[in-house]
Amino acid sequence: MIFKIFAARELAHLFELLAVNRLVGPVKKGQNAQGKDLYDFETLYHFEDLQLDYDQTMHAAKKYFLPHREETGSFTLQGLEWQKEVDYGGHHPLVLFGLHACDINALNKLDKVLLAEPYPNQFYGAKRAEMFIIGHSCQPTPACFCRSMGTDSVLHGCDLFLTPLGDDYFVEIMSSRAFHILENLNLREPDHEDHKRFQEAGQARQGLFTTEVETSDLSKILDMEFDSPVWSEWGRRCLSCGTCAQVCPTCYCYGVEEVVAMNMARAAKIRQLYSCNLLDFAEVAGGHNFRPKSSTRLKYRYYHKHRGFVEAFEEALCVGCGRCGTNCLADITVPEVIASIRRGEVEDV
Ligand code: SF4
Numbered sequence: 508m509i510f511k512i513f514a515a516r517e518l519a520h521l522f523e524l525l526a527v528n529r530l531v532g533p534v535k536k537g538q539n540a541q542g543k544d545l546y547d548f549e550t551l552y553h554f555e556d557l558q559l560d561y562d563q564t565m566h567a568a569k570k571y572f573l574p575h576r577e578e579t580g581s582f583t584l585q586g587l588e589w590q591k592e593v594d595y596g597g598h599h600p601l602v603l604f605g606l607h608a609c610d611i612n613a614l615n616k617l618d619k620v621l622l623a624e625p626y627p628n629q630f631y632g633a634k635r636a637e638m639f640i641i642g643h644s645c646q647p648t649p650a651c652f653c654r655s656m657g658t659d660s661v662l663h664g665c666d667l668f669l670t671p672l673g674d675d676y677f678v679e680i681m682s683s684r685a686f687h688i689l690e691n692l693n694l695r696e697p698d699h700e701d702h703k704r705f706q707e708a709g710q711a712r713q714g715l716f717t718t719e720v721e722t723s724d725l726s727k728i729l730d731m732e733f734d735s736p737v738w739s740e741w742g743r744r745c746l747s748c749g750t751c752a753q754v755c756p757t758c759y760c761y762g763v764e765e766v767v768a769m770n771m772a773r774a775a776k777i778r779q780l781y782s783c784n785l786l787d788f789a790e791v792a793g794g795h796n797f798r799p800k801s802s803t804r805l806k807y808r809y810y811h812k813h814r815g816f817v818e819a820f821e822e823a824l825c826v827g828c829g830r831c832g833t834n835c836l837a838d839i840t841v842p843e844v845i846a847s848i849r850r851g852e853v854e855d856v
């Protein structure tokens with residue numbers, strides 16, 4: 508990997524160089540009831556709107572490559588012939604500015620599923636190929652447990668990664684595209700003192716993690732505890748609202764519906780992101796529902812992320828961003844669910 512240093516004031520210059528493309532980054536979206544600032548990824552029009560000191564965005568950047576609702580194809584009647592149209596999207600390069608390590612690792616996990624042969628998802632792939640991603644280091648919040656999931660740093664999945672060191676940025680260059688763009692900035696080689704500052708910043712950040720998840724033997728323990736009464740208790744609390752999947756950077760399950768125009772001259776296939784917690788997620792033709800209880804649906808989500816995905820890819824489908832717990836109206840968090848499985852009981856909250 509190539510490391511460089513540039514002065515913090517050069518960041519605006521980098522922004523301007525990339526502004527010929529659509530830029531997306533964290534912006535302030537108001538405050539919650541407790542007066543805490545809220546952030547989300549939005550299109551950037553001014554450098555001043557970019558809030559790189561954000562703690563966590565409400566939604567993941569997933570909406571730019573896995574839109575909540577997307578037309579995957581349409582059929583139009585022309586005379587007696589049907590004209591088929593498929594648009595994979597991804598015509599316009601997109602710069603994602605300031606993704607944290609967890610969100611970049613989430614993309615790497617999605618790539619394993621959605622870009623895998625023999626049936627890669629062309630819609631996801633087209634958008635992913637047009638992305639230029641700038642990572643930025645973060646300060647963990649009380650909800651973060653990325654360190655437990657091994658996703659608190661990145662080695663690939665972005666073009667460059669920035670770590671602020673006082674008046675400088677420590678830059679990790681991970682693509683030739685990034686290397687060539689950065690040639691337009693005033694860069695210098697990091698020296699021994701810069702390496703030391705980088706390591707000290709990393710150690711200081713490690714000390715800020717307050718939430719941990721014990722992941723050792725977790726897949727095996729989930730197998731052993733498949734019939735644990737703990738699942739019923741979490742199911743009793745779960746509202747089956749599906750919010751956790753909507754905000755999760757690694758959830759990719761979807762449903763497909765076909766929409767036909769009233770005059771029958773056009774039809775379209777619509778793919779919509781879905782959640783395995785929703786009541787009808789496992790309902791099939793004929794009306795049978797394989798998971799009618801909220802407890803089995805919630806359990807399924809945990810087994811997919813921490814059991815099935817681990818078996819397939821030797822890593823969990825969770826980056827420890829904490830969004831699902833932060834946004835859950837029933838206060839169901841991953842650390843608490845996993846701890847309760849190990850304990851064999853749910854503590855009162
Ligand atoms: S766990 Fe929470 S966010 Fe997820 S479906 Fe249940 S109530 Fe909704």
Ligand code: SF4
Nearest residue numbers: 755825826828829831
């Ligand atoms: S399951 Fe929750 S903590 Fe894990 S990646 Fe998804 S939103 Fe983040």
